[in-house]
Amino acid sequence: MTLNPRESGEYIVKNAKYLTVQPDGIDKLAKEVICRIQSGELDPKNFSQNDIHPKANDPHAAEWIFVVDTLNFCFWTPTDYTKYKVNGYTGYFALCAAINRAIAEGIDITNSAFYSKIDSETLRHVFRSDDGQTTVPLFEKRIVCLQEVGKRLMENWQGKFENVVRAAKNSAARLLELIVTEFPCFRDEADYEGKRVSLYKRAQILIGDIWSCFHGKELGAFNDLEKITMFADYRVPQVLIHFGSLEYKPELLDLLSKDTILENGDPREVEIRGASIYIVEQVKGEILKKLHRKEIELNKEYINSILIDHFLWDYRRKHADELEHIPFHKVLSVYY
Template sequence: MAENTSGDCDVMELSEAVKLISKNAQDVFINKEKIKGVAENVMQHLMKHINIFYKLNNNFLRPKSYPYEVNEQPIMVNWLFVLNTLNFSLWYPKNIKQWKVDGREGYIGLCNAIRRAIENETPVWNPEYYARMTKSELEHILRSDDGEPDIPLIDERLKILHEVGEVLLTKYNGTFLECIKLSDYDADKLMKLLFDEFESYRDEVIYDGKKVRFLVKARSLVCDMCMYFKNKPSFKLNTSNMMSTIFTDYCIPQVLFKLELISYSKRLVKRFANNDEPLEHGSREEIEIRGCSLFAAKEICKEVIRISQRHVQENRILKSKKAFNPQVAVDNFLLKFAFIIPKVSGLIENDESLKLDPLHYIRSVHY
């Protein structure tokens, strides 16, 4: 285990941490008067799609871009681990040519690159391979459509693959499936194991002298596992005690900004508009963006729970607490804006609208 394991660290509860961050923030602000309206839209969306209610409230929606499907469980688990391990800092600041694979940027481009490698019979899921991978091999696997630019932080990605591969080989029989088994198929335990064992999953910052764990990459991996194996009874993660948070993709703060749930100071807006220098992981501005985004999502969840009581008597589906998971519903609602950009109450009109709003660029191995 890592030197400071989960049980040893004096960590603030995330909900209290983001509340403190939102209260003391200097450049990011929560527009609380907008929360009720967004929560109403979440419930309207759920009621409109009542025929797929269970799916919307019990499955973490993800873009249908998984790079590979195979019946061998260890291989599926291992490539999902590699995909999420490499899923960080995939963007360059605006006005700079973006890294693309098969015409797609960001996460989808990464999925495409891994799919391409697998189709070329490169065992990218095997820690025996990537723990000793050369830089030229990784550059070839992650090459862009026309050869430039390279994926951001290529050296850091190679180092991380070497590190996580070595941990799996020396401690977990060369497979991430062993990590899941030793976590008793429990999502919360698995997230803590990821934090303790793998440096790039140790998403922790110091705010006001206290440790705050966002654990975005760890949660993203666990959600991907849940989604991918949702129809496989032999592999089911227990998410009942999973740390409450949201999937804080780069675009989620943009969505919240578009919905007017968060706003930025003039200084921060000017920086995003005129300064292409990425924010640093753990900087005050970056912590405020992430913390306030999480706090806003949590406040939406509270309001959704309150509003849902009006619908309990009207619809028998809502009477089952097991069937209604507001956290997942809000998470999926925000992700649909980020990835699909639906026309929900006219809030976002098309897939280009988010590009008009401030986007923070970050250079971090954590997300």
């Protein structure tokens, strides 16, 4: 039996050997998130207000999100630190820009009948970088993932991810189960201390993006969104350390400072990602307690791990220089 992400986070932190979680830092982070929600800075609408993302009324929005989140992993390389850029964007936003450029060029990149059979030459053209030389990392794995999900959509879902979402009947937990069952490249799991744990970064960000894009309505309406945790990647832990909620033991800090490449499933990697999930769940719990005790006034639908993750991820990008001294774990993986 595989523990779900929330259970996994709890189990991993309980058995962690390489890091510790700090309650004072969790409280500090909860207060920061509350301020951002109250100021209006943290809002589900921010997804669609970003011009690079589709709008809810875009007929291909769900399919666009599915393609992007199928390919949303690993934008760094261990030997060449030249950043992959498209239209001036880096990382995840470079991917979005590449997909949007392909659509503008008439490439049917959101159609599973097309991308289930996409060839290397076409995908290389889709992913071409601004400098014409830097290639997107793990290219061969990206083409495998794209063909895999496209074929499964064609076989079981009439070619549309929208049909998968509708089959979940407004349950985020059911949609998560469908995604990781139907599409193996989203099955982000590991063996840790005698248990099978799950992190499900890309599967959960896919659900979060559907919710954000559709403003929690229609296709994005979920009645159990609280079951979705944060999206455990390699950059958010820098923010958790910055706020004092996560602390690496000297052995792990020394290893990360040397730019050591970890294998996917390494217990040190699993601990960092599991602790990230646990901390965000604790932050969410703290905010809900304050709301219940009427210490604060907030729209309850804003208090979920998706929005807290949005804050952490955006914070890292906005304060990149300030946080660069904090080493991050490096794994060449299709899972994040």
